[in-house]
Amino acid sequence: MLISEKINGIEGTKLDDHFLDLEKKVDLTNKAVSEILLKATEYIQPNPAHRVKQGMLVPVSKIHNRGNAPECPQPEGLLGDCMLKYGHELGEDSTFGGALIDMGKAMKLMAEVKESFDINVKETFIQPLQLVHDEDLKQISHHLKRLEGRRLDYDYKRKRVGKIPDDDITQAMEKFEESKVVAEKSMFRFLENDVEQLSQLAQFVQAALDYHQQSADILQLLQRKLRIRIAAASSLSRNNFRPQPLRRCPCALNVSAASSSRSK
DSSP states (O other): OHHHHHHHTOOOOOOOHHHHHHHHHHHHHHHHHHHHHHHHHHHHSOOHHHHHHHOTTOOHHHHHOGGGSOOOOOHHHHHHHHHHHHHHHHOTTSHHHHHHHHHHHHHHHHHHHHHHHHHHHIIIIIHHHHHIIIIIHHHHHHHHHHHHHHHHHHHHHHTTBTTBOHHHHHHHHHHHHHHHHHHHHHHHHHHHTTHHHHHHHHHHHHHHHHHHHHHHHHHHHHHHHHHHHHHHHHHSOOOOOOOOOOOOOHHHHHHHHHHHHHHO
16 A cells, blocks of 8 residues: 555545544554453463462472562462553543553552462461471371381281291281381371361461452452442543544545536
8 A cells, every 4th residue: 555655656545633543542442452351361260380380389488588489470460460551551531441540450459468368378378288298197107107017027927937936926026016006106196186287277267268358358449439430431421423524635626526527
C-alpha cells in the first residue's frame, strides 16, 4: 500500500483522530484482555513447575536468607502486575482502566499475604514434619531393620541346634531380644508424643485461616470499590454513535464531480 502511494504520488487517506483514538483503545483493551486471561488461568490453576520452583521443602535457613534465593513471584502478583500495567496504559479516566488498577493493587496485596502464608507453613509445619521424617521415623526404620536381621540370624541358628555351639544360639537370642526392646521403645515413645504432630497440624490450620481471612478482607474492599465504579458507570449518560465524515482531498472531490457530470 505504501509503495503504491509513493509510486502514484498520492497521499494515503487519513482517518480522523476520533477513529484513531477508538482504534488505539480497542487494540490496547484486546491486548489487556488476552494477557489477563492467561494470568488468570495461571492464578486459578498454577503450573506444577511453578510449585517446584517455590521449593516447599526448602530448609528454614534458606527461607530466612531469602536474598540468596531466586525470587519466584506468586500467581496473584503476576496477575496484579498485568492488571496494573494495562490499567495505567488505559488511564484512570477509562472505567475499565481504573477498575484494573484497583484490582491490580488488590492482587498484589494478596500476593504478599500468600507469600507470608507460604513462609509460615514452611517454618511451622513442613520443616518440623520433614525433621520428623528425616530423624525420628528414619531412626525407627533403622531399629526395625536391625531387628529383622537379628531375628533371621536367631532363627537360622535355632534351626541348627546341635550343629553349632549353644553359646552362639544364646548370644543370637539375646541380641534379638535387645533389638526388639530398642525398636519397641522407640516406636512407643514416638506414638506417645503425637501431640507434637497435632500441634503442627493446628498451626497449619491457623495459618490457612489467617491467609483466607486476610484475602477475604482484601477482596471485600475491592468488591465495594467495583460496585461504586459500576454504579457510577451505569449512571453516566451514553453518547449516541455519530460516524465522522471521511476527509477527502481536493483531487478526490474533482474526480467525484467529473464522474457525476459524465453520469448525467
